[in-house]
Amino acid sequence: MTDKSWNTTTKIWTERRGRIITFSSVFIMILVAISIISFVATKGLSTFFVNHGSFMDFITGKDWSPGKVDELGKPLIGALPLIVGSFAVTFFAAIICAPLSIGAAVFMTEISPKFGKKVLQPVIELLVGIPSVVYGFVGLSIVVPFLRNTFTGSGFGILAGTIVLAVMILPTITSLSVDAIEGVSNSLREASLSLGATRWQTIFRVVLKTARPGLLTAIVFGMARAFGEALAVQMVIGNASVLPHSLVEPASTLTSILTMGMGNSIMGQVENNALWSLALVLLFMSLFFILCVRIIGRRRSN
Structure with missing residues (x-):
């Protein structure tokens, strides 16, 4: 076998191995x-x-007591308070965090890129690396007492969970927003400025409008993380399986009930299966967020 044939055979087997792997x-x-x-x-x-x-x-249903049954013999598995709690903390956290994250991204890319990269970027990376339990402990030590002294009640509730989640998803939305804004072509900025637009007009009417699909994707990713967060929310929300009537009343989320109940239930029992039903709802919500991201991505590509 000649060297040429040997090299050809080696390339073929290498390509096949690559395909198989x-x-x-x-x-x-x-x-x-x-x-x-x-x-x-x-x-x-x-x-x-x-x-x-x-x-x-x-x-x-509003009564979450899987170990009990109603008059018809059906388990009490009303998950509406848990679903409402999950959507509430996610929605309010996104409302608080989205303007802050987009503002920070604009500052890092359009206003002061050097200062933003040197100071804000390490801070954002530090926030990403902090474990969830640390966020929950800080919320339990600072946020809950502050709300207790400011409003009536125990301090536990949707508002405390919202504040903790807003801080948690802040680096995620900010990092993705920075990538979206940096993806805007400089020719659009130059064209806007050459037509007499001011710096702020260029940012708000050209840069942010062009980067809007990427910014929406960043917000959806942040909401997906907030919706699936368990430990930090469990420590500050109060874990009461009731439909809350205000933001400062104890409430619960799907993830908080899951983390508390999964270790105290027996596989195959009603309580355990009910918790798996909550996990199924979380799975469908994750698929929903992924679908939203893909739809936004397709609009951006078009």
């Missing part, structure tokens, strides 16, 4: 994803098909 990795990832979705769906739907729970009571 690549397709094997993709197959494993798809298999793991399908397995997780199937497992969670099977356990979550057991509440309705095995334990005879009512889906409408699960969505609209």
